Amino acid sequence: MKELICIVCxxxxxxxxDDNNNVTGNMCPRGKQYALNEITNPTRMVTSTVxxxxxxxxxxxxxxxxxxxxxxxFEVVKALDGIVVKPPVYLHxxxxxxxxxxxxxxIATRTILE
Amino acid sequence: xxxxxxxxxxxxxxGLAAALEAKKEGVDNLIILEKEPYLGGILQQCIHxxxxxVQFKEQLSGPEYAQRYIDLVNENHIPYLLETMVYEITKxxxxxxxxxxxxxxxxxxxxxxxxxxxxxxxxxxxxxxGARVSGIMTAGLAxxxxxxxxxxxxxxxxxLGSGDIGLIMxxxxxxxxxxxxGVAEIMPYSNGLNRNIVQCLNDFDIPLYLSHTVKKVVGKxxxxxxxxAKVDDKMNYIPGSEKEFDCDTLILSVGLIPYNPLLExxxxxxxxxxxxxNVNQDYESEFEGIFSCGNSLHVHDLVDYVSKEATxxxxxxxxxLKNNKQEEKVYKTVAGRGINYVLPQQFSYQxxxxxxxxxxxxxxxxxxxxxxxxxxxxxxxxxxLYLLPAEMEIISLDMxxxxxxxxxxxxxxxxx
Numbered sequence: 001m002k003e004l005i006c007i008v009c010x011x012x013x014x015x016x017x018d019d020n021n022n023v024t025g026n027m028c029p030r031g032k033q034y035a036l037n038e039i040t041n042p043t044r045m046v047t048s049t050v051x052x053x054x055x056x057x058x059x060x061x062x063x064x065x066x067x068x069x070x071x072x073x074f075e076v077v078k079a080l081d082g083i084v085v086k087p088p089v090y091l092h093x094x095x096x097x098x099x100x101x102x103x104x105x106x107i108a109t110r111t112i113l114e
Numbered sequence: 115x116x117x118x119x120x121x122x123x124x125x126x127x128x129g130l131a132a133a134l135e136a137k138k139e140g141v142d143n144l145i146i147l148e149k150e151p152y153l154g155g156i157l158q159q160c161i162h163x164x165x166x167x168v169q170f171k172e173q174l175s176g177p178e179y180a181q182r183y184i185d186l187v188n189e190n191h192i193p194y195l196l197e198t199m200v201y202e203i204t205k206x207x208x209x210x211x212x213x214x215x216x217x218x219x220x221x222x223x224x225x226x227x228x229x230x231x232x233x234x235x236x237x238x239x240x241x242x243x244g245a246r247v248s249g250i251m252t253a254g255l256a257x258x259x260x261x262x263x264x265x266x267x268x269x270x271x272x273x274l275g276s277g278d279i280g281l282i283m284x285x286x287x288x289x290x291x292x293x294x295x296g297v298a299e300i301m302p303y304s305n306g307l308n309r310n311i312v313q314c315l316n317d318f319d320i321p322l323y324l325s326h327t328v329k330k331v332v333g334k335x336x337x338x339x340x341x342x343a344k345v346d347d348k349m350n351y352i353p354g355s356e357k358e359f360d361c362d363t364l365i366l367s368v369g370l371i372p373y374n375p376l377l378e379x380x381x382x383x384x385x386x387x388x389x390x391x392n393v394n395q396d397y398e399s400e401f402e403g404i405f406s407c408g409n410s411l412h413v414h415d416l417v418d419y420v421s422k423e424a425t426x427x428x429x430x431x432x433x434x435l436k437n438n439k440q441e442e443k444v445y446k447t448v449a450g451r452g453i454n455y456v457l458p459q460q461f462s463y464q465x466x467x468x469x470x471x472x473x474x475x476x477x478x479x480x481x482x483x484x485x486x487x488x489x490x491x492x493x494x495x496x497x498x499l500y501l502l503p504a505e506m507e508i509i510s511l512d513m514x515x516x517x518x519x520x521x522x523x524x525x526x527x528x529x530x
Contacts, residue, residue: 004312005308005312007312007313008309009164009167009173010164010416010505012307012309014308014499045163047175048161048290049161049264058262058263058264059261059264061161061175062161063161063175073289074289077290091178109175109178110158111181
């Protein structure tokens with residue numbers, strides 16, 4: 001049996017998962033999925049910034065398009081080194097396709113026009 | 115002098131949501147005044163995700179959440195002024211601002227919504243002892259340096275206070291190549307959301323020292339070392355509990371305070387617990403036609419609730435503008451045992467209405483009941499598995515459940 005705190009939403013449900021993978025304490029189905037992932041292959045969204053060549057802004061915030069394996073977080077952030085984006089860049093533009101071969105893109109989370 | 119029906123001071127999450135709701139309710143003669151060169155407020159530097167689950171049923175980063183509202187503000191042609199600093203308001207709702215285009219300008223409003231957000235407690239506010247050196251900064255400032263300005267704040271970081279921004283910055287520093295040596299929290303429990311303890315500290319093996327605080331900062335020009343110590347339940351240092359950390363940066367995440375300098379100049383009474391003004395269920399302050407919402411009213415843990423609250427304040431302002439306000443008897447809410455504050459602080463009783471009461475507990479509780487009393491009769495009991503000071507509770511109370519209106523007392527009863 002393992003106790004977990006769900007990180008899917010800010011409610012932070014206190015989950016319990018037993019040896020037969022029965023999850024209790026979750027207030028929504030996402031909590032069950034989180035618990036099952038967490039004991040097999042924990043994943044996280046990664047957010048960071050890249051350099052942007054803009055008049056008004058120095059950094060462009062970015063996010064992974066999907067969750068990546070927790071153990072790959074540092075590798076993903078490292079891959080952002082040296083990237084310089086030229087405006088205009090629009091919300092959810094792909095900045096790096098298939099980052100580190102993980103099948104996940106790095107996308108912009110802000111529109112910067114100039 | 116130009117007159118507006120509604121002026122919204124602050125173009126962050128509260129101001130944007132308030133403007134949209136007012137526009138939706140038919141207020142066309144309105145304007146948002148924002149001091150930064152962009153809308154969105156603090157959301158623009160909160161690049162992590164986790165916003166929007168209540169409002170949009172999906173996880174968004176701060177800038178994405180802001181963009182949803184900014185797009186709607188633009189689509190609805192709601193006017194706003196950027197890089198515009200309001201430096202004075204009067205009880206007659208005259209607003210003095212300054213910006214590059216207009217110089218010094220005065221406008222008049224029939225109603226004002228204050229959405230000015232909050233500020234961070236600083237090293238001075240907690241009387242941090244030791245060297246006054248470079249490398250000590252608040253978590254929000256560190257966040258601005260890293261996420262907006264693109265500066266790394268340090269190589270070896272220690273964090274004082276377990277507020278959410280501090281936890282978020284712990285992860286951020288680790289991912290960007292710094293080493294975070296630990297987080298000290300003076301209380302015996304964390305002040306941040308549980309999920310942030312998990313995904314920001316546990317994921318990176320960052321130790322959390324509960325009941326610990328920074329006793330001394332050591333350094334010549336830059337932070338070189340900090341000494342933390344354990345405190346007892348009276349917040350006195352426990353001798354011999356000191357631990358030393360060689361670090362170059364100390365990030366403070368020791369609390370947020372609603373920012374109300376404009377109202378303070380008018381000698382408005384601030385609530386000693388929330389540090390914001392007192393409001394009724396329409397989010398109207400003691401000054402008629404001046405409304406307050408978001409983090410300038412009380413510090414929220416979720417932006418989603420800020421947006422919701424701003425919507426209610428806008429509805430209140432619209433009601434005021436339409437002169438739909440009737441003279442009604444006003445009752446108080448009382449924060450009883452185990453409750454830090456209840457908001458709104460006053461309410462009027464209207465049949466067939468519902469009021470969302472918001473409160474925080476003063477310490478963590480397990481297996482307890484929230485009891486809402488009225489003239490010593492119990493209006494409602496809600497059982498809870500746990501309650502934490504870091505998590506604001508919202509209870510929607512049907513006014514029809516109250517037969518004999520009077521002041522409402524909120525308290526916590528522990529179940530055994």
